[in-house]
Amino acid sequence: GAVVSQHPSWVICKSGTSVKIECRSLDFQATTMFWYRQFPKQSLMLMATSNEGSKATYEQGVEKDKFLINHASLTLSTLTVTSAHPEDSSFYICSARPPGSRTEAFFGQGTRLTVV
Protein backbone atom coordinates (compact mmCIF):
# COMPACT_ATOMS: atom_id res chain seq x y z
CA GLY A 1 0.00 0.00 0.00
CA ALA A 2 0.91 3.64 -0.25
CA VAL A 3 3.38 4.99 2.28
CA VAL A 4 3.40 8.40 3.91
CA SER A 5 6.42 9.35 5.99
CA GLN A 6 6.33 12.07 8.63
CA HIS A 7 9.36 13.56 10.32
CA PRO A 8 10.26 14.05 13.10
CA SER A 9 8.29 11.56 15.15
CA TRP A 10 8.76 13.67 18.25
CA VAL A 11 10.23 17.07 19.05
CA ILE A 12 10.71 19.23 22.13
CA CYS A 13 11.18 22.95 21.66
CA LYS A 14 11.32 26.10 23.75
CA SER A 15 8.50 28.60 23.86
CA GLY A 16 8.83 31.23 21.18
CA THR A 17 10.76 29.09 18.73
CA SER A 18 9.48 27.60 15.48
CA VAL A 19 9.23 23.94 14.56
CA LYS A 20 8.92 22.41 11.10
CA ILE A 21 7.23 19.06 10.48
CA GLU A 22 7.59 17.27 7.16
CA CYS A 23 5.14 14.97 5.45
CA ARG A 24 6.28 12.97 2.42
CA SER A 25 4.43 10.62 0.12
CA LEU A 26 7.05 7.99 -0.73
CA ASP A 27 5.54 6.08 -3.63
CA PHE A 28 2.92 8.34 -5.12
CA GLN A 29 2.36 11.97 -5.99
CA ALA A 30 -0.06 13.74 -3.71
CA THR A 31 -1.77 16.84 -4.97
CA THR A 32 -3.64 17.08 -1.70
CA MET A 33 -2.37 16.53 1.83
CA PHE A 34 -4.15 17.07 5.11
CA TRP A 35 -2.88 18.16 8.51
CA TYR A 36 -4.63 17.03 11.70
CA ARG A 37 -4.05 17.75 15.37
CA GLN A 38 -5.00 15.55 18.30
CA PHE A 39 -5.07 16.73 21.91
CA PRO A 40 -5.12 14.11 24.70
CA LYS A 41 -8.39 12.23 24.91
CA GLN A 42 -9.78 14.24 22.00
CA SER A 43 -10.50 13.31 18.43
CA LEU A 44 -8.27 14.09 15.49
CA MET A 45 -9.24 17.51 14.20
CA LEU A 46 -8.57 18.67 10.67
CA MET A 47 -6.40 21.80 10.71
CA ALA A 48 -5.88 22.49 7.05
CA THR A 49 -5.87 21.10 3.55
CA SER A 50 -2.59 21.50 1.72
CA ASN A 51 -2.77 21.87 -2.05
CA GLU A 52 0.33 21.55 -4.24
CA GLY A 53 1.23 24.86 -5.83
CA SER A 54 -1.48 26.90 -4.12
CA LYS A 55 -2.39 28.24 -0.72
CA ALA A 56 -3.57 25.93 1.99
CA THR A 57 -7.18 25.97 3.11
CA TYR A 58 -7.49 26.35 6.87
CA GLU A 59 -10.33 25.16 9.05
CA GLN A 60 -12.21 27.65 11.15
CA GLY A 61 -10.32 28.62 14.27
CA VAL A 62 -6.87 27.63 12.95
CA GLU A 63 -4.49 30.58 12.65
CA LYS A 64 -2.87 30.54 9.23
CA ASP A 65 -0.09 32.88 10.34
CA LYS A 66 0.83 30.58 13.19
CA PHE A 67 0.61 27.28 11.36
CA LEU A 68 2.41 27.83 8.07
CA ILE A 69 1.86 25.17 5.43
CA ASN A 70 3.97 24.79 2.32
CA HIS A 71 3.24 22.21 -0.37
CA ALA A 72 5.97 23.03 -2.86
CA SER A 73 6.19 19.63 -4.53
CA LEU A 74 3.91 16.69 -5.24
CA THR A 75 5.60 14.60 -2.58
CA LEU A 76 6.25 17.01 0.26
CA SER A 77 4.15 19.21 2.52
CA THR A 78 5.53 20.98 5.57
CA LEU A 79 3.82 22.40 8.63
CA THR A 80 5.70 25.05 10.58
CA VAL A 81 4.46 25.96 14.04
CA THR A 82 5.70 29.50 14.55
CA SER A 83 6.34 31.13 17.93
CA ALA A 84 5.31 27.93 19.66
CA HIS A 85 3.56 28.07 23.03
CA PRO A 86 2.95 25.26 25.54
CA GLU A 87 -0.70 25.09 24.44
CA ASP A 88 0.53 24.08 20.98
CA SER A 89 1.83 20.85 22.47
CA SER A 90 -0.09 18.13 20.69
CA PHE A 91 0.09 15.19 18.31
CA TYR A 92 0.23 16.38 14.70
CA ILE A 93 -0.44 13.94 11.89
CA CYS A 94 -0.60 14.29 8.14
CA SER A 95 -2.36 12.32 5.46
CA ALA A 96 -2.02 12.23 1.69
CA ARG A 97 -4.43 11.28 -1.04
CA PRO A 98 -3.17 9.90 -4.36
CA PRO A 99 -4.27 11.75 -7.50
CA GLY A 100 -7.62 10.63 -8.79
CA SER A 101 -8.54 9.09 -5.46
CA ARG A 102 -11.37 10.65 -3.49
CA THR A 103 -11.53 7.95 -0.93
CA GLU A 104 -8.82 6.51 1.20
CA ALA A 105 -6.14 8.74 2.60
CA PHE A 106 -2.82 7.38 3.86
CA PHE A 107 -1.51 8.66 7.16
CA GLY A 108 1.95 9.43 8.42
CA GLN A 109 3.27 8.20 11.74
CA GLY A 110 2.51 11.48 13.49
CA THR A 111 4.67 13.98 15.37
CA ARG A 112 4.49 14.49 19.12
CA LEU A 113 5.29 18.16 19.79
CA THR A 114 6.10 19.31 23.30
CA VAL A 115 6.68 23.01 23.91
CA VAL A 116 8.45 23.83 27.17
Add this chain to the structure above:
Amino acid sequence: KQEVTQIPAALSVPEGENLVLNCSFTDSAIYNLQWFRQDPGKGLTSLLLIQSSQREQTSGRLNASLDKSSGRSTLYIAASQPGDSATYLCAVKTGGGADGLTFGKGTHLIIQP
Protein backbone atom coordinates in the same frame (compact mmCIF):
# COMPACT_ATOMS: atom_id res chain seq x y z
CA LYS B 1 -21.42 20.56 11.01
CA GLN B 2 -20.70 16.84 11.00
CA GLU B 3 -20.14 15.24 14.40
CA VAL B 4 -18.98 11.69 15.01
CA THR B 5 -19.58 9.86 18.28
CA GLN B 6 -18.08 6.56 19.32
CA ILE B 7 -19.40 4.30 22.04
CA PRO B 8 -18.02 2.95 24.28
CA ALA B 9 -15.07 5.22 25.00
CA ALA B 10 -13.19 2.29 26.51
CA LEU B 11 -13.66 -1.46 26.57
CA SER B 12 -11.76 -4.28 28.28
CA VAL B 13 -12.64 -7.88 27.51
CA PRO B 14 -11.01 -11.31 27.86
CA GLU B 15 -9.28 -12.83 24.89
CA GLY B 16 -11.50 -14.80 22.54
CA GLU B 17 -14.64 -12.73 22.91
CA ASN B 18 -16.53 -11.24 20.02
CA LEU B 19 -17.16 -7.54 20.39
CA VAL B 20 -18.90 -4.61 18.75
CA LEU B 21 -17.78 -1.01 18.55
CA ASN B 22 -20.31 1.66 17.68
CA CYS B 23 -20.06 4.85 15.67
CA SER B 24 -22.75 7.41 14.93
CA PHE B 25 -22.69 10.54 12.80
CA THR B 26 -25.07 13.48 12.66
CA ASP B 27 -25.11 14.23 8.92
CA SER B 28 -26.16 11.17 6.95
CA ALA B 29 -25.04 12.69 3.64
CA ILE B 30 -21.62 11.04 3.81
CA TYR B 31 -19.35 10.04 0.96
CA ASN B 32 -17.72 7.17 2.84
CA LEU B 33 -16.84 5.91 6.31
CA GLN B 34 -13.56 4.43 7.50
CA TRP B 35 -12.45 2.53 10.53
CA PHE B 36 -8.86 3.04 11.66
CA ARG B 37 -6.63 1.56 14.28
CA GLN B 38 -4.26 3.78 16.26
CA ASP B 39 -1.51 2.37 18.43
CA PRO B 40 -0.05 4.53 21.24
CA GLY B 41 2.01 7.42 19.89
CA LYS B 42 1.76 6.11 16.35
CA GLY B 43 -0.06 6.90 13.17
CA LEU B 44 -3.25 5.46 11.82
CA THR B 45 -3.80 2.17 10.04
CA SER B 46 -6.84 1.97 7.82
CA LEU B 47 -8.86 -1.16 8.59
CA LEU B 48 -12.00 -0.91 6.51
CA LEU B 49 -13.47 1.61 4.08
CA ILE B 50 -17.19 1.59 3.34
CA GLN B 51 -18.56 3.66 0.48
CA SER B 52 -21.90 5.36 1.02
CA SER B 53 -23.59 2.92 -1.36
CA GLN B 54 -22.32 -0.13 0.54
CA ARG B 55 -23.79 -1.85 3.56
CA GLU B 56 -20.75 -3.65 4.90
CA GLN B 57 -17.13 -4.58 4.40
CA THR B 58 -15.16 -7.52 5.75
CA SER B 59 -11.47 -8.12 6.30
CA GLY B 60 -10.40 -11.20 8.18
CA ARG B 61 -11.90 -11.11 11.66
CA LEU B 62 -13.24 -7.61 11.13
CA ASN B 63 -16.64 -6.70 9.77
CA ALA B 64 -17.95 -3.17 9.47
CA SER B 65 -21.54 -2.29 8.68
CA LEU B 66 -23.05 0.99 7.59
CA ASP B 67 -26.61 2.24 7.96
CA LYS B 68 -26.37 5.62 6.33
CA SER B 69 -29.99 6.63 6.82
CA SER B 70 -29.76 6.21 10.58
CA GLY B 71 -26.24 7.58 10.79
CA ARG B 72 -24.68 4.48 12.30
CA SER B 73 -21.80 2.11 11.75
CA THR B 74 -20.56 -0.83 13.75
CA LEU B 75 -17.22 -2.58 13.79
CA TYR B 76 -17.45 -6.24 14.73
CA ILE B 77 -14.28 -8.00 15.90
CA ALA B 78 -14.48 -11.77 16.07
CA ALA B 79 -12.39 -13.96 18.36
CA SER B 80 -10.47 -11.05 19.85
CA GLN B 81 -6.73 -11.36 20.51
CA PRO B 82 -4.33 -9.37 22.74
CA GLY B 83 -2.79 -7.92 19.58
CA ASP B 84 -6.12 -6.25 18.84
CA SER B 85 -5.55 -3.90 21.79
CA ALA B 86 -5.50 -0.36 20.40
CA THR B 87 -7.69 2.68 19.91
CA TYR B 88 -10.22 2.28 17.13
CA LEU B 89 -11.28 5.40 15.28
CA CYS B 90 -14.30 5.96 13.10
CA ALA B 91 -14.08 8.71 10.48
CA VAL B 92 -16.46 10.00 7.84
CA LYS B 93 -15.87 11.91 4.65
CA THR B 94 -18.80 14.19 4.02
CA GLY B 95 -17.94 15.73 0.67
CA GLY B 96 -16.91 14.07 -2.56
CA GLY B 97 -14.13 16.52 -3.26
CA ALA B 98 -10.85 17.29 -1.54
CA ASP B 99 -12.32 17.22 1.94
CA GLY B 100 -10.68 15.94 5.06
CA LEU B 101 -12.14 13.42 7.46
CA THR B 102 -14.23 13.98 10.58
CA PHE B 103 -13.14 11.66 13.36
CA GLY B 104 -14.74 10.34 16.50
CA LYS B 105 -12.80 10.30 19.78
CA GLY B 106 -12.23 6.59 19.46
CA THR B 107 -12.79 3.46 21.50
CA HIS B 108 -9.81 2.39 23.59
CA LEU B 109 -9.84 -1.40 23.49
CA ILE B 110 -7.92 -3.72 25.79
CA ILE B 111 -7.95 -7.47 25.21
CA GLN B 112 -6.89 -9.32 28.33
CA PRO B 113 -4.70 -12.42 27.74
